[in-house]
Amino acid sequence: GLCLLSFMRSFPDFIVTAATPSCSLSKENCRELAALNLNLNISFSNTAKASQDFGHMYHDRPSAIIYPSSAQDIVAIVKLAYFSPNNLTIAAKGAGHSIYGQAQALHGIVIEMSSLKGIEVGVHGFGEAAVPFVEASGGELWIDVVKEALKKGMAPRSLTDYLYLSVGGTLSNAGVSGQAFRYGPQISNVLELEVVTGKGEIVICSKHQHADLFYSVLGGLGQFAIITKAKIRLHHVPPKVKWVRAYYSDFSAFTKDQEMLISQGRENSFDYIEGSVLVKGKDVNSWKMESHTLEDVNSNVTIESDAPVLYCLELTKAYFERESNLIGKKLNSLLERLHYLPSEVSIIDASYLGFLDRVHDKERDLRKSGLWYTPHPWLNLFIPKSRIIEFDAWVFKKKLSGGINGPMLVYPLNRNKWDSRMSAVTPSEDIFYAVGLLGYASPRSAPTAESLMDQNSKILYFCRTKSIEYKQYLPHYVNLDEWRTHFDRLWPRFRERKLRYDPKAILSPGQRFFFLEE
């Protein structure tokens, strides 16, 4: 269980002493930990819980879990690993919603970031240049960040579809959803970070100070530093939204409309723009939206069509109570320009938070049915705009027209909202599509985890053989060459940054970078 290390006088035998090829927490390490004389919460038993994640496929067990109460605790642990001769590794774990063990550390230390608390709303700068922000600890969940900001009538400008993810976890990737076309991913909305590097140095960084470290960490897959605090930009938001779904059978019309909408300013467009693929249900005219959004919003629609799949455009427009009379008219004028199937369009009212937290209701259902706990071999890709029609023709219309037992997302993003100094990589075209293939393996019947994984491999193989300049989002690779290809011309920069900030390759070993092999 939990013990207060400063009170430990002797070390139980079950502490890993066997030498492992990768790393181990030796008796000596434990002695060093104790010598730090911190009131540190550390657990050497029950470490199996840090060998789980949402993917339910990887189970790398650490030797210890640490529950820090301050950034200084993290500094001490990282310094210990840095000066240890034992190749000790450390994974910061946020909400543990990775798929392929990215927040795990085999025989190493997992830092449970959720034990660092703190969310505060404030204002950055003065006068005209003043920017409202929320400062949150790295382990805080976005749902709590949003709730705190909404108390002041504000919200982060860019969020993820699901909010029970940690600030540090999504900022280590990118954080994309239907607002990213306008405001960029979450990593484009960070004003300042407090981090602990792989050398155990605590640094406050922003685009004005220690800018290289700041940009390294954003989308840095946990490779350079542990995010202990982030200052995130907010904006004022209305309390209500109109939530629209419109359906298409023609992919080209669907993507043209999406691309038109993401090119417009706020007044002439929506606040949130996503899209998904619908597959045929059991009834001839019923289409299944394998969506992770609210059940009661047309998860099954009846449309006459002999198309292999349909597409759903999902939009919101936020409004204030005082605009209630005008919003209908405004929506109509925006919808008039679109080319969806006229028979079906759904518009519902939701609170701003109700909409943002939409996936949570689905989570409850999935927990009940057990699907939350089955393997989830998800594949997320960024596909250049010029190749998305080809991708649709083979992947959605042919390969996946029977569905994947989970949502299939497809929506465009503007690359100019991504700062190329950040570590996250995208295709080079001005517009690229976020494609999410979010299948849930079924415990009893198809699809199995293996069949979903096999499908993923075939899709990646298709992209490679067709020379589509795709990028995996939330990437998972099993060898160094694949990582080199992923970063392409940015690989030397990524590698240099690693050598600068985490030269002993201590941090986030679950990303499987194999730096020491080079």
Ligand code: FAD
């Ligand atoms: P973890 O799994 O805990 O960690 C992820 C990685 O970041 C690990 O390598 C870990 O070591 C590192 N890390 C964690 N905390 C820190 C820290 N404080 N400092 C440095 N490194 C750290 N993503 C989107 O972009 N958009 C979505 O809409 C979206 N929806 C999702 C819905 C569901 C149901 C799920 C399961 C995932 C979704 N994701 C989405 C993916 C999600 O953003 C990533 O899986 C993210 O890593 C999850 O955050 P986490 O806190 O669970 O991270």
